[in-house]
Amino acid sequence: MKQKSSSREKASPSRLQRELSAGIMDLIRSEGLAPGTRLAEVALAERLQVSRTPVRAALKLLATSKLVRAGKHGGYFVTDAVAASHKALRQPAPDNTDRLFLAIASDRRAGRLPDEVSEHDLMQRYAATRPVVQRVLTKLAEVAAVQRKPGHGWRFHPIFMDEQARHESYRYRLMIEPAGLLEPGFRLDPAWAADMRRRHEEALTMPWNQAATIPLYEINAAFHEGLAAASGNRYLLVAIQQQNRLRRFGNYDWTFGHERVLVNSREHLAILDQLEAGQHEAAAALLRRHLESAAKLRHRWPSAATD
Structure with missing residues (x-):
């Protein structure tokens, strides 16, 4: 039993955990959060459009790399390592959400994407996970770039062309x-x-x-x-x-x-x-x-x- 538990603990992080970890780091850098700033799980979950459970797992993953630290009384906080990594990486790579956003914008402009799509279509076309596709569609819906169709699928609005x-x-x-x-x-x-x-x-x-x-x-x-x-x-x-x-x-x-x-x-x-x-x-x-x-x-x- 102990061996099985140990193997689970050493399992590689999931794709979602890696994506959320990158998203959290992007938020820390883009908002210039100072070392010692508390990272509220509720606020992060809202910004990243997921529940608190995967956010907590992503914060735990970042803590193993000392990019955030666990507080003595719970919670996670920004560390000095973030500022150092920001200086070393003058141009951080975009996360998967931004990459998909960019790819969709490019394909829409070139006429490679139809006016109507489904989440499954986008997942297959861009080899993306459902959470990433859903976050991008949510961002697009916020600016009225897409609208959910009654029942199933999404429709792009022509205003951006x-x-x-x-x-x-x-x-x-x-x-x-x-x-x-x-x-x-x-x-x-x-x-x-x-x-x-x-x-x-x-x-x-x-x-x-x-x-x-x-x-x-x-x-x-x-x-x-x-x-x-x-x-x-x-x-x-x-x-x-x-x-x-x-x-x-x-x-x-x-x-x-x-x-x-x-x-x-x-x-x-x-x-x-x-x-x-x-x-x-x-x-x-x-x-x-x-x-x-x-x-x-x-x-x-x-x-x-x-x-």
């Missing part, structure tokens, strides 16, 4: 984002600004490959959402968060290349420079020019712009 919709999105953002920098309650969080500066400076030196489209988009989304949050206007923040969710499906499939990475990063840093100097009018003008440039690039190369 519509160039007019993209144009309207930029016009909408041009109306509200620069204005947010001029709100009377605008307050730039120094810690957020420092983190954004660090991430953009890293992006300038990051080696380029197709998988970089995902972390690149997330940096862009975090920048624009952070500016909206700094405005002090909650309605503006909600509007930009919704825009970011809508743009994820189209912008994860981004193929323009490294040059646009450099342009985006430098323009964002220039906006930060003006805001930190208290020059809000100048920052708003730069943000307007930045969005106008991205909109023109999107018109010429539909899969090129990230902002």
Whole structure:
């Protein structure tokens, strides 16, 4: 009996445990969680769209690698090893959910995916587990990219293939984002600004490959959402968060290349420079020019712009 128990304990982690472990690490890094931060199982389960039991197993797996630690009175906490691994891996690989999201976006744009699919179809086509497929479909449903059909299957909406919709999105953002920098309650969080500066400076030196489209988009989304949050206007923040969710499906499939990475990063840093100097009018003008440039690039190369 003891031998059987020992063999079970030494069994290799399941595919789901590995996927959730990677997802937890991505959340820790993307949100900049400091060593000692408690990792709440309920919150993680909600973010990763699973129950608490597999999350607990994934945290236990991470603890064996000393990427998280078990607390004396229960629970798990971020360790110093996470910060060290983040520095060593300047461009962490996307998890399976992001890879599937990117693959679906690419195949939809190329016309390789039909308008209607089932979970089983996607599992077979992409050799993905059901939990990963379900998480991706949930993310797509949140931004109205897909809708569950009555009874069985999912249907893609055509709005994300519509160039007019993209144009309207930029016009909408041009109306509200620069204005947010001029709100009377605008307050730039120094810690957020420092983190954004660090991430953009890293992006300038990051080696380029197709998988970089995902972390690149997330940096862009975090920048624009952070500016909206700094405005002090909650309605503006909600509007930009919704825009970011809508743009994820189209912008994860981004193929323009490294040059646009450099342009985006430098323009964002220039906006930060003006805001930190208290020059809000100048920052708003730069943000307007930045969005106008991205909109023109999107018109010429539909899969090129990230902002």
